[in-house]
Amino acid sequence: MHLKISRAHLFHQIQRCQNIVEKRNTNPILVNILFETVSNGLKLTATDLQATYSSTQEAEILEPGKLTVDAKKIFEIVRELNPEQMIELKTKPNFLEIFSGGVKFEIAAKSADEFPSEPTDETDLSISLPGSELIRMIGSTSFAMSNDETRKYLTGSLFEVSPEHGIRIVTTDGHRMALSEFNIANLQQSASCILPKKAVMELKRLAEEAEENIQLSLGQHQVRIELNQQRFTSKVIDAKYPVYQDVIPQSNPHTALVDKNLLDQALRRSMVVSNDFTHDVKLIFTDNNLSIAAHNTEQEQAEEDMVIAYEGTTIEVGFNAKYMRDVLAAVSSQNVRIVLKDSLSPALLLEEGHELSKHVLMPMRI
Known part of the structure; x- marks a missing residue:
């Protein structure tokens, strides 16, 4: 050579x-x-x-x-x-x-x-989508992939393609769930697979180079992406993904509109005195006000109030502050909608203006 x-x-x-x-x-x-x-x-x-x-x-x-x-x-x-x-x-x-x-x-x-031979194409369905949309979807969901190797199916991302919702990416670690989707017209087939975390992040890196649509192909055993003389192929996780649809709240009646950055700063301050392992904080929603409180076993505590757009029943609910901050970091809009039912039910967090991405947080008993 x-x-x-x-x-x-x-x-x-x-x-x-x-x-x-x-x-x-x-x-x-x-x-x-x-x-x-x-x-x-x-x-x-x-x-x-x-x-x-x-x-x-x-x-x-x-x-x-x-x-x-x-x-x-x-x-x-x-x-x-x-x-x-x-x-x-x-x-x-x-x-x-x-x-x-x-x-x-x-x-x-x-x-x-x-050197091993390059894998042959074993995919069943191929779609074309903008690289920017794949970046958005992975960025909105990747934080919720689990690190628990005993539940291998949760350590990756579910990629799901169907005529009903286009392409959808779902992740969960059992404490929070993230979902993001992009509509693709004229789809006739359905396919789904669980991609390992390493493959998901490599797809994102490749999409960041895309100046035009990328070709994404899915199969029962393999996923493949092709872009500008580059090809990436990965095996998928051979497992059944949980029925995530049942986790998404459908009838939470109370909605608060909160400034994402102000809430993130308040949570960061509260975490200074929260439990180092659970990072638990209490959020109290009252008319046009959100109170954030945290304490630890040494009787140290923090309290903070912030103005929000909310009217209705007073709701006190506990969350893991770190998990909530992860969601806020994945939200692109200035404000986030927090949709609640009560202190024991999951909360739904949505970007202001659209529902292409949904995030679910499980509550904590405090």
Whole structure:
């Protein structure tokens, strides 16, 4: 293999591969990146056997070939090279030579024959949507993915596509739930799968580069996204997701309109004296006023009042302040609607002006 490529293009490819490569792996080949010449340039591939990323960039191919090199080492080398210089890559037995300006590196290489094959397409349904909408949906829901490995199905995000609601992303850890959706016209099929957290965050990173619609494909065992000569494929979590629809409050009669930033600041202050583990605070809704109170076992306490838009029955309800702040951070509007029933029922938090995203918080007994 012998080629010349822009340092900027190569560095971008390697950076993306770094997100996939498993840093500690019992299979040594999986800490490597596959370099492979193709008709239109240089193709790089990385995999941890659960997720696979490949990217092709334009390059001047002087001699075709393929090999694998250590991902961390090639990343650190290319990162330090002059961004304005071209990079020349040339193989010799068991090594890759790297030239740029007056700099030369020679690093160990392994045969490409040991590298796993790229997964074949096993998806059933493909949709096109703006990258900005995928970013919005993941940003609105990713915080509620669980870290509890004993309930693997909650550690990812449910991606659900149907003619009724377009594409919907749902996450829950049992204490809170987040849902966000985007309407897609003329859908004829339905599909759903649970994506692992690593795959969800990689989808978001790829969507951040999208200047046009991205192609998202779902299947029973696999999800795939294609964008600008880049392809990301991930296995899904083989499990049944909880019936989340039953958790969403349908008849909460009381609505408070609250400034998101002011509420977040008040919660942050209250957490100073709240329980370090449960972060419990009491919210008391009265006409045009919200009182926030917190205390701990050392009899320390905090109280604060803020003006809100609310009329109706006085409601006292306890929440985990950290969980509520996570929701507020995911809300894009200046104000948030808090829809309540009583002190023992889940609260529904909505962005002002639309219901494309919904967040449910379970109450705490205080």
